[in-house]
Amino acid sequence: MTIDEVRQIILNILADIAPDEDISSIDDNTKLRDQIDLDSMDFLDIVMELRKRFNIEVPEKDYEHLATMAGCVSYLTPLLKDRPLAS
Amino acid sequence: MNKPPNKPPRDWLKGVLSAYDTVVIGSGLAGMTSANLLAKMGHKVLLAEHHYNMGGMATWFKRKGGHIMDISLHGFPCGMIKTLRKYWTQDISQRVVQLKNVRFDNPQFSVNTSFDKIDFTHILRERFGIMKEVIDEFFVTARGMNFYDDLVMTTRELFEKFFPGRTDVWRFLMEPITYANGSTLDDPALTYGIVFSNFMDKGVFTYQGGTDHLIKEMKQELLRNGVDIRTHCMVEKIYVDDKTVQGVRINGQDIQCRSVLSNSNLLTTIEQLTGEEHFDPEFIEEVKKVRLNNSSCQVYMGIKKGETVPHVGDLLFSSEADEYCTDKILSKDITSRTFSFYYPEIRPGTNRYSIVSSTNARYQDWANLSESQYRHDKRVLEQNTLDALEKYVPGIRKKVDHVEASTPKTFKRYTLHPSGTSFGTKFEGLKVSRDLPNQINGLFHAGSVGIIMSGWLGAANYGVIVANETDKFLRQLSPNLVTASA
Numbered sequence: 001m002t003i004d005e006v007r008q009i010i011l012n013i014l015a016d017i018a019p020d021e022d023i024s025s026i027d028d029n030t031k032l033r034d035q036i037d038l039d040s041m042d043f044l045d046i047v048m049e050l051r052k053r054f055n056i057e058v059p060e061k062d063y064e065h066l067a068t069m070a071g072c073v074s075y076l077t078p079l080l081k082d083r084p085l086a087s
Numbered sequence: 088m089n090k091p092p093n094k095p096p097r098d099w100l101k102g103v104l105s106a107y108d109t110v111v112i113g114s115g116l117a118g119m120t121s122a123n124l125l126a127k128m129g130h131k132v133l134l135a136e137h138h139y140n141m142g143g144m145a146t147w148f149k150r151k152g153g154h155i156m157d158i159s160l161h162g163f164p165c166g167m168i169k170t171l172r173k174y175w176t177q178d179i180s181q182r183v184v185q186l187k188n189v190r191f192d193n194p195q196f197s198v199n200t201s202f203d204k205i206d207f208t209h210i211l212r213e214r215f216g217i218m219k220e221v222i223d224e225f226f227v228t229a230r231g232m233n234f235y236d237d238l239v240m241t242t243r244e245l246f247e248k249f250f251p252g253r254t255d256v257w258r259f260l261m262e263p264i265t266y267a268n269g270s271t272l273d274d275p276a277l278t279y280g281i282v283f284s285n286f287m288d289k290g291v292f293t294y295q296g297g298t299d300h301l302i303k304e305m306k307q308e309l310l311r312n313g314v315d316i317r318t319h320c321m322v323e324k325i326y327v328d329d330k331t332v333q334g335v336r337i338n339g340q341d342i343q344c345r346s347v348l349s350n351s352n353l354l355t356t357i358e359q360l361t362g363e364e365h366f367d368p369e370f371i372e373e374v375k376k377v378r379l380n381n382s383s384c385q386v387y388m389g390i391k392k393g394e395t396v397p398h399v400g401d402l403l404f405s406s407e408a409d410e411y412c413t414d415k416i417l418s419k420d421i422t423s424r425t426f427s428f429y430y431p432e433i434r435p436g437t438n439r440y441s442i443v444s445s446t447n448a449r450y451q452d453w454a455n456l457s458e459s460q461y462r463h464d465k466r467v468l469e470q471n472t473l474d475a476l477e478k479y480v481p482g483i484r485k486k487v488d489h490v491e492a493s494t495p496k497t498f499k500r501y502t503l504h505p506s507g508t509s510f511g512t513k514f515e516g517l518k519v520s521r522d523l524p525n526q527i528n529g530l531f532h533a534g535s536v537g538i539i540m541s542g543w544l545g546a547a548n549y550g551v552i553v554a555n556e557t558d559k560f561l562r563q564l565s566p567n568l569v570t571a572s573a
Contacts (some may be wrong), residue, residue, distance in 0.1 A: 017173065039166075041548055045173065048555050052128055057559060 001080045003073055009080075010072045013049045017042050028069040054080060099319040099338060106343035107133045107315070108561055110335050111350060112322045112360070115143025115502075116543055117533040118350025119305055120174050120550035121557070125348070126312040128558050133344070134314050135337050137321040141306060143350070143502060144509060144535075145543060147298040150489050154389030155434070156441055157298045161402055161427040162186045163543040165289035170547050179304050182295045184432075189291060190400035191262065192479075193423075194409055195255040199400070202263070203290040215256050225249045226287070232280030238514065242279040243272035258411035262404045263291075266425040268541040269380045269447055269510035271413040278514055278538035285544065291402065297434045322351070325530065327365045332529035345564060346529035346557050350550075352504045353377065353516050356532050357523075366526050370519075377519055380510035380538070381417055382495030384448040386472040389489035390440035396486065399479045401428055407475075419452045419464075424475060442480070444472045450495040450506035465492040510542075511535025524556060531557050 001009075007028075014023050014036070021036040032038055046066060050056045056079050058066070065075040108130035111122040119141065122134040140146060146158045165185075172180035189202040198214055200206045204226060211217045228245070242261070250256040257272070260283070264270055267286070270278055294301050309316055317337070324336040325347050334343040349356040354377060357363065363371050390396055407422035408415060416423055427443045456464060469490050476483045499507035517537025523530050533553035535541040540549040 041170070041173075041551065044552065044555055048128075048558065051558065051562065055562070057562070 001077070001083050003077055006077050006080050007069065007073050009053075010046075010069060010076070013046055013053075016049070017045045026069055028073070031067050032069065033067070050076070054083065056080075097319075099317055100340055103133070103315065103317065103340075103342065104131070106334075106345075107131045108344065109133070109346045109348055109557055110135060110322070110337075110342065110344045111348045112325075112335070112356070113137075113143060113350035113534070114141040114316075114318075115350045115534060115546060116145050117535070117540075117546040117550035117553070118143070118348070119309065120170075120547045121348050121350070121533050121554035122314050123305070123309050123312055124174055124551060124554040125557060126309070126314045128554075130558070130561055132314045133342065134309065134316045135320040135322050135335075136316070136318045137503060138501060139318050140302070141316070141318065142298065142302040144498075145298055145302065146501070147302075150387075150389060150491070152389060152488055153392060153437075153439060154387075154441060154489050155297060155299065155439070156387040156389065156443060156491075157427070157429060157433075158385070158443075159543070160293055160298050160429070160433070162291035162293045164285040165292055166285055167292060167544045167547070170544060170551070174547065174551055175305060176308055179301065179308075182300075183292050184295045185289075186291045186293050186401035188398070188400045188402075189263070190403045191259065191405075192403065193258065193406040195258060198259075201290050202286060204287040207287060210259075211256070215253070215259070217250065217253075217256065221249060226284075229280040229287075230284045232277040232284075238275045238277065240276040241273050242270070242276045245276040245279065246272070254410045261411055262406070262423070262425075263402075265416060265447065266402075266404065266445060268538050268545070269383075270538050271416065272411075273413055274538060275514050281539045282542070282545075293401075293433065295433060295435065297429075300434075322360065325349070325356075325360045327361060327527055327530070330365070330527055332527060344529075346531065346560055348531040348533060348553060348557050350532075350534045352379075352502075352508065353512055353520050353532055353534065353536055354379070354505055355503065356530075357519075361527065361530065370522065370526055373515075373519055373522075377516045378513040379504075379506050379508040380513055380535075380541070381447050382450050382498050382507040383493075383509040384446050384453075384468060384495070385493045386444040386469050387489070387491050387493070388442045388444070388473070388476070388483070388487045390442070390486050391488040392439070394440070394486045396428065396430070396440045396442070396480055398430065399428065400426075401430075402426070403428070403479065405475060405479070417447050417449050419448070421446050421448075422475070424472065426476065426479070442476065444476070448495050450499070450508075453494040453496050454506075461494075461496075465494065468492045468494075508535075510538070511540070512537065514538055524560065529560060531560075 047058050065071045109132050111118045111134045114136040122132050126132045168183045190199050211222045246257045320337050326333040403426040425445045429441045431438045469492050495507035514537050520532045520536045523532050531553050533550045
């Protein structure tokens with residue numbers, strides 16, 4: 001998977017979690033929480049989706065890496081780079 | 088109709104599998120939500136409920152004359168909409184509606200409010216004369232409280248700091264939260280801050296269609312997702328060997344499972360279902376310190392067919408006591424009651440009304456009465472409640488044709504919770520609940536604990552949090568999980 005594909009996957013997950021939010025204009029370096037209405041349960045959903053879709057376990061201490069889009073992409077790309085784009 | 092003799096009892100476990108990924112014990116909102124999520128994640132889930140109905144405290148009952156009584160429907164914070172949408176269905180979430188008229192009436196003040204931050208700010212300024220800066224600072228402080236705060240400050244101290252000596256303000260801020268989760272001025276301030284802020288966000292909400300509709304919808308969704316639902320099924324034992332869950336015994340039958348998610352009471356799960364001998368002694372010491380939260384009394388008043396009730400409010404916090412008092416709030420002769428008014432809009436098309444009065448109560452005040460004394464005291468409770476209601480609904484006795492009371496004993500009978508606790512445990516229960524899987528592999532607990540994980544929203548969300556832990560555990564049993572590390 002490429003960086004762009006990983007970014008798109010995060011966007012897909014966010015669209016499921018927060019369907020009323022406009023995610024097309026997300027700025028990669030600003031906290032997601034400051035751009036769309038996300039609470040701690042929503043972040044838990046991201047973790048659950050990553051496990052369900054890709055069998056990736058994000059330990060609690062690493063949750064901070066998911067705070068921005070750029071953080072998500074740089075954290076997840078090494079884990080997903082060898083995977084074909086699926087699901 | 089009598090059962091024919093010699094008919095064998097029905098086998099409620101007929102067709103059950105010999106093994107499951109998870110057995111969920113109890114179908115309260117936490118149990119149902121976690122069962123639904125785990126099934127959606129692909130696990131084989133058995134949901135065992137001892138009662139014939141699902142829902143736990145999110146329940147209802149029917150009585151002759153077309154009455155339907157809701158136990159805990161009014162009202163929950165706005166966050167429930169999101170929780171229902173994400174972990175249940177869009178259709179269910181769209182039935183959540185706001186209760187716009189919350190009313191207080193007591194010797195200190197009488198006010199109506201939409202129960203949100205804007206209106207509370209207005210009332211605190213205009214009615215109670217509090218300075219805007221103080222109110223804003225109070226909201227910021229309450230909102231900023233989180234799980235990691237130190238626990239030294241009590242709600243009483245929080246109020247004393249912002250509104251010294253203003254027992255009228257304390258009552259305005261505290262009474263609804265006491266109704267919502269049984270907490271008092273002496274519980275940690277952070278439990279107050281979290282729950283209060285949840286409500287203040289947008290107000291207080293209910294479910295259009297009634298509790299029966301909600302639970303029926305949830306049951307359908309559980310079945311669609313493949314959950315094996317078994318009512319009339321009492322889990323009697325959780326089998327543990329080598330610090331690992333092996334299975335359960337239900338109605339005398341052994342069933343294997345890789346994990347158990349108990350929505351039974353926390354202390355029941357540890358002490359009775361599992362057995363103290365399976366836990367570290369230091370852990371059991373912490374368990375012994377866990378205090379149960381209080382129980383409740385309710386009086387259900389069904390309005391005759393064709394009769395109406397004027398719109399006097401959705402929730403009414405009524406009291407004859409001079410001040411809010413933590414001790415008195417549990418006493419048997421309490422005059423502080425919360426009336427929940429169920430108008431026809433709650434069940435569109437039915438044109439029926441009911442009113443439910445709730446008070447907090449202690450189990451021991453009701454548990455040891457003789458049968459005749461118990462019946463007598465229930466009648467007194469019913470009559471006193473009707474007397475109190477007369478002020479708001481004149482001629483109430485002519486309008487009702489069914490009145491019935493429940494006590495902590497009633498709550499114990501239907502939920503099996505020790506001392507009939509209707510709000511789980513006090514704050515310390517949360518840590519014990521979270522620590523269970525560190526003691527026994529595959530043993531999880533979700534349900535009303537720690538005050539903040541209480542009420543419909545707290546319980547459902549805690550179900551999600553623990554389902555996540557259970558899913559993680561189950562997937563780690565299979566070899567191809569990639570654990571990230573930065």
